[in-house]
Amino acid sequence: MLLWGGDAEGGAPFVEADPADPSQVRGFDVEVAGRIARGLDRTSRFVQIQWSNIDQSVERGDFMLGLSGVEDTPTRRALHAVTLPYFEFREVLAVRPADTIRVHRLRDLRGRRVATLGATIAYDLLMRLRDSTGIIPISYDDDVHPYGDLVAGRVDAVLLDHIIAQRALRRRGGSGGGFVILPQPVAVGRYVGVLARADSMLRDSVDAILREAMRDGSLEQIFRRWNVWDPSQSVLFDRVLRSGRSAMTTPVATRGIAQIIAYLPSLARAAVVTALVSALSMMLAVFVGLALASGRLYGSGWLRALTALYIEVIRGTPLLLQLFVIYYGLAGIVRLPAFLAAILGLGLNYAAYEAEIYRGALLAVPRAQLEAGRTLGLSERQILRLVRGPQALRYALAPMTNDFVALLKDSALVSVITVVELTKETAIYATNVGNWIVPGALCAVVYLAMSLPLARLARRLEQRWGGRAA
Amino acid sequence: MNPLLVIDRLCVRYDSRDVLQALSLDVAPGELVALMAPSGAGKTTALRAVAALQSFDEGRIVVDGFALIPGPLPPESQLVPLRRRVGLVFQGHALFEHLSARDNVTLALRHVLGKSRKDADAIAERLLDSLEVGARASAWPRQLSGGEAQRVAIARALALDPPVVLMDEPTAALDPARRTALGTTLRRLCKQGRGLLVATHDAEFARAHADRVLTLGEVRG
Numbered sequence: 294m295l296l297w298g299g300d301a302e303g304g305a306p307f308v309e310a311d312p313a314d315p316s317q318v319r320g321f322d323v324e325v326a327g328r329i330a331r332g333l334d335r336t337s338r339f340v341q342i343q344w345s346n347i348d349q350s351v352e353r354g355d356f357m358l359g360l361s362g363v364e365d366t367p368t369r370r371a372l373h374a375v376t377l378p379y380f381e382f383r384e385v386l387a388v389r390p391a392d393t394i395r396v397h398r399l400r401d402l403r404g405r406r407v408a409t410l411g412a413t414i415a416y417d418l419l420m421r422l423r424d425s426t427g428i429i430p431i432s433y434d435d436d437v438h439p440y441g442d443l444v445a446g447r448v449d450a451v452l453l454d455h456i457i458a459q460r461a462l463r464r465r466g467g468s469g470g471g472f473v474i475l476p477q478p479v480a481v482g483r484y485v486g487v488l489a490r491a492d493s494m495l496r497d498s499v500d501a502i503l504r505e506a507m508r509d510g511s512l513e514q515i516f517r518r519w520n521v522w523d524p525s526q527s528v529l530f531d532r533v534l535r536s537g538r539s540a541m542t543t544p545v546a547t548r549g550i551a552q553i554i555a556y557l558p559s560l561a562r563a564a565v566v567t568a569l570v571s572a573l574s575m576m577l578a579v580f581v582g583l584a585l586a587s588g589r590l591y592g593s594g595w596l597r598a599l600t601a602l603y604i605e606v607i608r609g610t611p612l613l614l615q616l617f618v619i620y621y622g623l624a625g626i627v628r629l630p631a632f633l634a635a636i637l638g639l640g641l642n643y644a645a646y647e648a649e650i651y652r653g654a655l656l657a658v659p660r661a662q663l664e665a666g667r668t669l670g671l672s673e674r675q676i677l678r679l680v681r682g683p684q685a686l687r688y689a690l691a692p693m694t695n696d697f698v699a700l701l702k703d704s705a706l707v708s709v710i711t712v713v714e715l716t717k718e719t720a721i722y723a724t725n726v727g728n729w730i731v732p733g734a735l736c737a738v739v740y741l742a743m744s745l746p747l748a749r750l751a752r753r754l755e756q757r758w759g760g761r762a763a
Numbered sequence: 764m765n766p767l768l769v770i771d772r773l774c775v776r777y778d779s780r781d782v783l784q785a786l787s788l789d790v791a792p793g794e795l796v797a798l799m800a801p802s803g804a805g806k807t808t809a810l811r812a813v814a815a816l817q818s819f820d821e822g823r824i825v826v827d828g829f830a831l832i833p834g835p836l837p838p839e840s841q842l843v844p845l846r847r848r849v850g851l852v853f854q855g856h857a858l859f860e861h862l863s864a865r866d867n868v869t870l871a872l873r874h875v876l877g878k879s880r881k882d883a884d885a886i887a888e889r890l891l892d893s894l895e896v897g898a899r900a901s902a903w904p905r906q907l908s909g910g911e912a913q914r915v916a917i918a919r920a921l922a923l924d925p926p927v928v929l930m931d932e933p934t935a936a937l938d939p940a941r942r943t944a945l946g947t948t949l950r951r952l953c954k955q956g957r958g959l960l961v962a963t964h965d966a967e968f969a970r971a972h973a974d975r976v977l978t979l980g981e982v983r984g
Contacts, residue, residue: 684860
């Protein structure tokens with residue numbers, strides 16, 4: 294049995310769930326895996342794995358071969374056993390039709406937002422060119438939303454593999470689909486299979502089978518069946534068959550300290566994004582939470598019901614879902630920038646939790662304190678502002694700090710709506726260096742550096758205001 | 764002399780149980796009246812009704828010309844004149860824990876009377892000085908001894924200069940020496956022309972310092 298891993302979420306023509314039988318997968322990578330398995334005299338079996346985790350997973354031994362539009366990169370070659378390239382793709386730019394007059398190359402997109410899939414050659418290319426061309430790279434977790442956001446005007450171009458671009462165009466109804474693919478490719482790349490570093494013997498067998506499949510035309514047939522065959526594949530096959538495997542170039546990736554240092558500025562930038570998103574979301578959560586708690590305690594019947602409903606709905610549904618709804622779901626009504634959507638999503642979610650903390654804290658203020666305020670002639674509003682609120686704050690402080698620390702970590706979720714924060718940047722870094730140990734440790738240190746002082750501050754404030762209630 | 768406080772056949776029921784049954788009393792200017800009864804006999808309820816912290820079912824209360832009638836409490840906005848006529852010193856003081864002794868007194872001066880911080884501070888310090896706790900003006904309530912906290916609570920109740928002052932179990936946490944000192948202080952308030960109604964179950968204190976002692980059972984009917 295040949296266990297092979299791929300990402301069916303990546304979809305056709307690579308790997309997709311078979312519409313006729315969703316328990317089966319189909320696609321050209323499925324057939325390539327099948328061809329390899331036949332050559333090995335084995336049957337092939339598919340393992341679903343998130344695309345960005347294929348390398349880590351194959352190294353862990355979850356499957357023997359990763360095959361799902363996996364790109365040939367120097368880092369991958371340095372860290373894993375990589376097969377021959379079996380397909381050549383072009384990185385192409387997609388833009389809105391109105392922009393085709395001005396935009397012909399990446400350089401024409403100075404100061405504009407260019408979307409791509411994170412942790413890909415295209416993303417690395419955009420990051421490298423960020424300073425020299427002035428483009429703004431936007432990273433996505435999937436290859437569908439970039440095109441949707443291009444049509445919606447959230448980004449100005451998408452740089453991705455031509456197969457993905459053409460598929461997106463077909464899905465959106467062809468040339469009338471709201472964007473066009475520029476003919477001139479930005480770069481060329483190749484798909485390979487990836488195996489665990491220790492599996493180089495199996496890799497050599499796979500290479501021999503791929504060569505055989507190039508010679509006997511079975512690979513060409515697969516690509517033709519999936520409508521991805523073009524003359525550049527013949528050129529690639531010729532080159533592969535003429536050269537020995539060493540001729541396919543194994544450039545050495547930069548490793549070690551230099552690589553860590555090279556990543557520090559990006560990590561610092563991402564840490565600032567995390568801190569900003571967290572602080573602004575928490576401010577929003579505090580204000581909305583106060584309003585909700587007041588509404589629930591002081592409001593009329595329907596206002597109480599409404600605030601209770603809000604709190605229950607928000608607490609009862611996943612934050613991830615709320616982020617998707619705010620960013621993608623509402624795009625038809627209001628097109629929020631990702632950063633703003635992130636703050637709104639996190640802030641409005643945490644507001645529900647804050648509201649319950651404040652309600653509990655307000656209820657914990659002894660009745661005699663409120664009555665003392667009334668006998669002095671203070672109005673209900675003044676009592677809330679001058680007596681009940683300040684006293685409740687002391688009860689609320691510890692759970693609020695807890696929530697802020699939790700929010701700091703939950704802010705990692707906003708990467709699903711293209712905000713590159715600390716965890717996302719770490720994941721990109723980890724994919725590029727091929728391990729999680731150094732990036733994970735660096736990331737943890739930065740999170741701790743932000744959360745520990747918060748806990749300290751809360752303890753100091755609690756001590757200053759005294760823990761004892763009236 | 765017209766009484767400052769008149770309570771006329773006051774009845775309070777909780778779940779059809781009589782807590783107070785036809786309590787009648789009055790307090791004249793300069794008079795200290797002690798309301799005696801065992802715990803749970805409705806002394807606190809009577810004081811709370813006079814301070815409009817709770818409604819009553821029958822009878823009438825008049826505080827320096829301001830009348831309260833049976834039924835639900837009127838909205839706080841209609842009670843402003845009452846608030847300036849009667850001060851209440853709670854059992855256990857109920858000082859605002861998040862404010863200094865001084866700010867406990869200035870809160871109403873600033874936010875009800877609209878005085879400036881400077882004027883309010885001056886009035887508060889004068890009041891605290893007169894009650895011999897001026898030196899503790901900057902202390903937090905949790906830093907005060909029982910006797911000090913009580914004096915600050917009295918100062919707070921006097922902030923709006925009410926003619927009627929109510930006190931709930933003022934001797935509960937005081938040693939004998941402090942009780943005598945408290946009696947002296949209360950007599951001084953009476954000399955200023957105020958009427959004091961003190962709910963207590965401390966017969967000795969009542970006999971020693973009150974002008975009149977009313978026992979809840981006796982004043983009925």
